[in-house]
Amino acid sequence: MxxxxxxxxxxxxxxxxxxxxxxxxxxxxxxxxxxxxxxxxxxxxxxxxxxxxxxxxxxxxxxxxxxxxxxxxNSQNIEDNIFTPFGETLNSTLAQLDNQVSSGQAAISHLNKIEKTLAQLSVEKPLQNITTFLLNAIGQSTAQHESLSTELYKASEEVSQLKLKLEESRQEALIDTLTGLLNRRGCDKKLQALSLDNIHSSLVIDIDHFKKVNDSFGHSIGDKVIQLVAKIIKEHVTPDDIPVRYGGEEFVVVLSNKSQQFAHTMAEKIRLAIAKLKLVQRQSNTQLPSITVSIGIAELHNNMTWATLFNNADQALYQAKNSGRNRCVLASANTAA
Structure with a gap:
């Protein structure tokens, strides 16, 4: 070791x-x-x-x-291959040093008793000198071990702090910084906790004519629109659901243990809430055109993967776009809401 x-x-x-x-x-x-x-x-x-x-x-x-x-x-590899083994080595070494320090302190205690007894008995001076030498030698060794233990405890604490920061970084890597929603990686991680045997539904939400907003008002305004849409999505989902910024102006919501009918009702509420937004560019006092979204809705069926579910919802989204936008489309019936 x-x-x-x-x-x-x-x-x-x-x-x-x-x-x-x-x-x-x-x-x-x-x-x-x-x-x-x-x-x-x-x-x-x-x-x-x-x-x-x-x-x-x-x-x-x-x-x-x-x-x-x-x-x-892959931060898990860093923790598994660097921080965890190093931390285990530190802890094991600290335990050994603690045992040595305890043994040294016990030996000092016994030698002190012997030294006092020898002094009372007025025995030969050489024997007392040997006892004093042993006391000094063990005392120095114990002090050195205690000093080393202090330094190693500091190192162990630093490793713990690094692991904590690594976990924070791991969590940050799952979050979209602009909206606070999960990103794709975060979505994949959350999906691992859901059973494909249960009923789940998915919304795929896309902001209509978003490129025109960016081109006409700039990316900072575009970012603000994305943030407002994300805020409305978060306000309408439950703690069990998984809202995700999937990329650009596209969002995904996985509705845990909810049917497509329930998902359709929620999608309509989200769509209507976004359509009510009134946005004004402060610098020019110019009102932005109405912000609307198109939404595709699908339900997870037997023998279906998450990729298939998202693809079905995505196909419904395309139909919503091709049918005039600002509407919800069910993947199963392919009818505009």
């Missing part, structure tokens, strides 16, 4: 020196790349860094970030 701890410390020091040498910004993702390089666990990553060094190209942030995204962007 001491060997694995020493190796982890060695790799950590090599990673730190490597980052200093190449002026690599000391952020967690860059450290993860450097650590993996010296731990020699990913041959493809090592080959790319060695190739960059051989060609005398800089190890700049763009290159390091690309390596992180290619090999380590």
């Amino acid at each position: 001491q060997g694995s701890f020493d190796q982890a410390i060695k790799v950590a020091e090599q990673a730190k020196e490597f980052m200093l040498l190449h002026l690599i910004a000391p952020i967690p993702s860059h450290y993860a790349v450097a650590y993996c390089y010296f731990s020699k666990e990913n041959l493809s990553l090592i080959k790319k860094i060695d190739g960059q060094l051989t060609s005398k190209k800089p190890l700049d942030a763009i290159f390091i970030d690309a390596l992180f995204n290619e090999f380590l962007s």
Whole structure:
């Protein structure tokens, strides 16, 4: 166990020196790349860094970030392969040191008793000198162990903080920053908790003529429209549902354990609420054209995958677009609401 701890410390020091040498910004993702390089666990990553060094190209942030995204962007792998093993090694070493410190303190206590007894008995001086020497030696060893334990506890706390930040980053990676809704990755993760054997429905929502809004009023206004639409969607779904910004001006809502009829009613409420929006560009005091959405609705049936459900809802959305927009279409009946 001491060997694995020493190796982890060695790799950590090599990673730190490597980052200093190449002026690599000391952020967690860059450290993860450097650590993996010296731990020699990913041959493809090592080959790319060695190739960059051989060609005398800089190890700049763009290159390091690309390596992180290619090999380590799955944050679970970072935790499983770096932080968790290192944390386990630290904890094991700390436990051993604590045992040694406890044994040393017990030995000091016994030797103190012996020293007092020898003094009372007026025995030979050499024997007392040996006892004093043992007390000093064990005391120094115990102090060294206690000092090392303090440093290791600090390192263990830092590992715990890094794991906490990693979990926060993992959660942030599931959220669309503009709207606060889940993104595609977040949607996929949430869907894992739902059974395909139950009844679920899906809405696919697309903002009508959104490109005209961007072209006429700019992307900042376009972003504001997306945020307002997302806000209305969030206000109409339940805590069990999964609202998602699927990309651009398109949204998906998975209605957990709800029929297509229920989904249609909710879709209509969302559509009408968005159509009531009155938006004005503050700088020019210009009123924006009416914001409307088209919505496709589908229900999960037996032997159907999530991809099939979304595709059915998407096909219904296309029909809503082709039928004049600002309407809801049911995938099963293919009739405009």
